[in-house]
Amino acid sequence: MHTPPLPLTRDLVLIGGGHTHALLLRKWGMNPLPGVRVTVINPGPAAPYSGMLPGFVAGHYDRVELDIDLIQLARFAGARIVLGAVDGIDTDERLVHVPDRPPIAFDVASVNVGITSEMPEFPGFADYAVPAKPLGQFAANWGQYLEGDGPASVAVIGGGVAGVELAMAMAHALSAKGRESRVTLIDHASVLNSTAPKTTATILQNMKGLGIEVVENAKIAEVTKEGIKFVDGRSIPADFVTGAAGARPYDWLARTGLALDSGYIRVDAHLQSSNTAIFAAGDCAHLAHNPRPKAGVFAVREAPVLYNNLRAALGSGRMRRYRPQKDYLKLISLGGKSALGERFGTSFSGPLMWVWKNHIDQSFMNRFRDLPQMKALALPRQRAAGLREALGDKPMCGGCGAKVGRNALRTSLRNLPPPKREDITPLPGDDAALLTTGGVHQVMTSDHLRGFVLDPVLMTRIAAVHALGDIWAMGAAPQAATATIILPRMSPDLQRRTMSEIMETATDVMRNAGAEIVGGHSSLGDEMTIGFTLTGLCDKKPITLSGAQPNDVLILTKPLGSGVLMAAEMAGKAKGTWMAEAYGLMAQPQGAASAILTQASAMTDVTGFGLAGHLQGICAAASCGATIILESVPFMAGAAELSEQGIRSTIFPENRLITPELPGGSNADILFDPQTAGGLLAAVKAVEAEALLDQLLRAGFTAAIIGHLNSAPGLRLQS
Structure with a gap:
């Protein structure tokens, strides 16, 4: 007996x-x-791990080692x-607000957003300094410097x-690079006023050994391109200024x-x-x-x-109580591969x-980094x-990786009779049907995607752009759409x-497209599927595949x-940064x-x-052929590296059979990779190509000849 997935009944938002x-x-x-x-x-x-930031700044860790891949x-x-960055919670309606998307409803929510920098608003700080938070931006700027x-x-x-x-890590890193450097630590009062006397003395001695100048009881007047000016008229040169002066809660918490x-x-x-x-x-919480x-x-x-x-x-x-410990081991990096540990007022330092x-x-x-591998469900002993x-x-891929293979599709369509209606123009192989209504050219298409992300908003944006591709590929203006939605079982x-x-979300994407x-149709099933049927209007002859010309x-x-x-x-092998860019x-x-x-x-799309x-x-x-310049084909971040590892979408073998004359292997295999909401592939006159490419690049597209x-x-590769 088939057991359907259990329905969803509650929303937990973290x-x-x-x-x-x-x-x-x-x-x-x-x-x-x-x-x-x-x-x-x-x-x-x-989510960067702040505990390893000094080690990264000092050069002991690579940037990627700091990140928890969410x-x-x-x-x-x-x-x-x-x-997205949350900017409010409606506690009455139980909604979380994130810019540029519909509110996210919750039954239960938890907040763990940390704290932000409490840098005083010195004149010039925003223009010439790099705050230590957010950590990711600081790390990128320091790495470049x-x-x-x-x-x-x-x-x-x-x-x-x-x-x-930070000061000790920077001094160590610059010294290791062999760069002559001046590192200055500035405080409006005294440094390390919350650590035990022995700890303070050890750190000050270590900073002295690294050549760090300490400026205390100093009021900053402004930060300039050349450095820092003080209220008393003094100044120090600095071409990299950062701030780690305390922290504060996020402003939006006050509006909750x-x-x-x-x-x-x-x-x-x-x-x-x-x-x-x-x-x-x-x-972000106060106990x-x-x-x-x-x-x-x-x-x-x-x-x-x-x-x-x-x-x-x-x-x-049942609820449990949280009982925090009275004291904890404080570990402080000392620049090189040395650290200080303090607990109960006692401190120890050194390489150990x-x-x-x-x-x-x-x-x-x-x-x-090493998430447990969940065991696959065992097949029943008795099976077909x-x-x-x-x-x-x-697992079966989502998006276009879940499509039926081309051979199965062509076989199913091969014996269909040609249309009898005079207002339908057959266009074998094209992206959309061509209709004529009252002398007006209208194109129609339908496309849907099996969900590959659980966020309905992102999935809808991608599915809508994917379906619109067929209309845009024929040079038509999108006109009307109906939605077909299958939701997983839920309350x-x-x-x-x-x-x-x-x-x-669908209304927003479609209206922006014109x-x-x-209307549409919805139902419940085992998983989320989102699709659209679209019409578009052509004010001139539609662009069809058969119009291509040699050269x-x-x-x-x-x-x-x-x-x-x-x-x-899906296999846990793609970096989150790659996926965010791909989405x-x-x-x-x-x-x-x-x-x-x-x-x-x-x-075509x-x-x-x-x-x-x-x-x-x-x-x-x-009735022509083509040459592909492999080194000119743009790839998404991470795609070539993953292809080198032999990772392939489930429909890859079927796609490989479409053009057996093309050699495969390494980057060439990405030519057979199924794309979801992919780009337009256009054949244009040679004399117009460079000018069109320039327009596309200026419009923000990652386009290429x-x-x-x-x-x-036949198809050939020029590598």
Whole structure:
């Protein structure tokens, strides 16, 4: 008997990808609560681990070692991820607001957004300095500065532990690079006023050994391009200025209506706020029952309690109390591979403390680098012949990777009778049907995608752009659309929430393209599927595949690689930064590109059959051949690396058979990669190609000239 998936009944929204939520997601992936849809919202695809920042600045770690990959972690946890910065919570309606998308509804929510920099608003700071937070932007700027040459002058504003760690790390890194440098640490009072006397003395001695100048009781007047000016008239030169002067809560927390303490969310022993549906953890929370300093150790130890209590709030189990430890080991990097440890007023320093600190940091990060591999479901002992072969050795890809192969499609269509209606013009191989109504050319198409991301908004944007591609490829203006939506089984409340997100997003995309949604159909099934049927109007002769001519130049408006990236993401092998970029490209509309390419001889959108398959379609319709310049074909970030590893989409073997004359291997295999919401492939006159490419690039498309058509049949590679 077939057992359908259990329906979703509650929404849990995790606001922020801080350490507590990261650990919670890992635990959730290993033991989820059935019926709960989990959403994690974070500004970017990765959450940097601040504990290793000084080591990165000093040159001990690569940049990638600092990041917790939230996209991989969300996939492991079965959670949808929304990339955006939350700017408000409506506690009455239980809605989370993220710019440029519909609000996200919740039954239970948790906030773990950390803190932001509390830099005084010095004149010129925003123009000439780099705040230490957000960590990602700071790390990128420092990495670029360190790669320079010549003398270096660096100033760090803020004499707390974070500031002195940065100053020592910078001094060590510049010295290791052999650069003559001046590093200055500045504080409006005295440095290290919260550490024990022995700790302070050890750090000051270490800074002296690194040649760091300490300026105390100094009031800054302004930051300039040349350095820092003080109120008393003094100045110091600095061509890299950063600030680590304290921290503060995010401003939007004050507008939530939650009880706060100095701007931080007040929580009780259960990590529950004044609104029982909202929890908070980490630095953004104030433990009203037992106040603690802002330190990562508390965020880490809150994770199992928060995990338990969120489940209880969602209907399973009982609440637990969080009991923070009285003191903790403070580990401070000293620039080189040496560190200081302090606890109960006693401190120890030296290389062994660095080894211990590195062990703690690496052990924490390894929890996310080495996610447990979940066992595949075993096949039943009694089963039909061919079941194992049909199932394959990996999960079925989403998007265009889930399409029916071209051979099966052609076989099913081969024996259909030609249309009898005079107002339908047969266009074998083209992207859309051509209709004539009252003397007006109208094109019609239908396309839908099996969900490959759990976020309905992102999935809708990509599905809408994907369906519109057929209209744009024929040079038509989108006119009307109907939506076909299949939702996974869920409660009426979640159906309403999800349909609202989908339809609001679909309306936005279609209206921006010039079309209106006029209806549709919805149903429930085992998984989410989103599709659209579209019509478009042509004010001139539509662009068809058969119009291509030998010597036409081929222009591609988007890079390739979405298929291999999505296959890798499902296997936990794609970096979150790669996926975020890929999703952005898939959601990029092609209407402006279609308008630029309005004089193309032939045009198609590159989707399920890959670049080679769709180019072969042009050549077959126009009785010509083509040469592809492989080194000119743009690839999405990570696609070539994953292809080298042998990762392929499930429909790749079928696509490979479409053009057997083309050699495969390495980057060439990406030519057969199924694309979802891919770019337009246009054949244009050679004399117009460079000018058209320039227009596309200026319009923001990652376009390229990738080859040309010729009179000899077949496809060839020029490498």
